Amino acid sequence: MSLFLLLILLACFLPPRTQAGEIIGGHEARRHSRPYMACLRTSKKRSECLCGGFLIREDFVLTAAHCIGSLYRVTLGAHDISKKERTQQVIPVSRGFLHPNYTAEKSANDIMLLKLARKAKLTSAVQLLSLPSPRAQVRPGQVCSVAGWGRAAPYHQKSSNILLEVNLTMQDDYQCQSRFPEEYIKATQLCAGDPNLRKGAFLGDSGGPLVCKNVAQGIVSYGEEHGVPPGVYTKISSFLPWIHKTMQRWNGRRLNRKAPTFPV
Structure with a gap:
């Protein structure tokens, strides 16, 4: 059994904590007020978002490691994913970079980079989200x-x-x-x-x-x-060095072999 298949199976049998994602107690976002948001979907037409993610470079989306699986395409610039909005850009994922120390059993180091098959076109509905500084602190009550x-x-x-x-x-x-x-x-x-x-x-x-x-x-x-x-x-x-190093090592021909990768 391959490492990545094993990770997927482990992710399906977690204890009474569960991988997160549904928005509870929220409200509809203002249309395209979060232009960095990415919907990760399979090749199935009009499928639900398997996971979320966000655009941090024109050709990279950051997401959770436990989202590993058959992620064939990323939808950017969407508000209503049931419609083909003119603002949407649907881009296949060419390669995923799983954090080398990710453990599915405890969701440790739960982070993954997705390399897009082509660069996203930045528009009013598709933008990058800034990453924090190395010493960034988020305080209780914020x-x-x-x-x-x-x-x-x-x-x-x-x-x-x-x-x-x-x-x-x-x-x-x-x-x-x-x-x-x-x-x-x-x-x-x-x-x-x-x-x-x-x-x-x-x-x-x-x-x-x-x-x-x-x-x-x-x-x-x-x-x-x-x-x-x-x-x-x-x-x-906590993962900025790995994020920047992984993106910098990708030049379209060479993979970062120090981090596990998977094709889609």
Whole structure:
């Protein structure tokens, strides 16, 4: 059995935390107010977003490692994914770069880069999202936000066609350490979502960005089985060297062999 098939199978049998993504307690985003958002889909026509992601370079999308699978195309510039909007750009993924220390069992180092088959054209509906500085800190009490096309509640069977968003309050690390004592790593993860409010990300939009002051500080990773906040987000600032090194080593002909890759 290949490494990547094993990772996919492990991701399907996780304990009572679950990979996150559905936007719970949110509302419709203003059309194209988040032009960096990416919908990861299969080649099936009009399929739901398997995961979210965000454009950080014209030819690279950042997402969660547990989104590994048959990701054949990325839709950029979308608001209603059920329609063929003139702003949309659908681009195949040519190669994925999984973080070399990713572990599916505990969602550690849950980060992945997707190399697009061609560069996205930057427009008013398709833009890059800034990455944080190496020493960036997100403090408890700060209000950030997430967005996605997932379901709006755990009991909903159908994902949202329109982009939803919700504001989240950052939490002290102990809130997530007490909820996920065997998984949460404060050096590489962030804790977000008021435990007294049913607002946050849940199943369906993993890989989307946690945005604080127009900067991507986190990536939707995992949360409680029924969507009760807080949820856990990969801390992007901890992975900046790997992100920049991986993108710099790609020149269209040569792969970064120090990081696991997979074709799609």
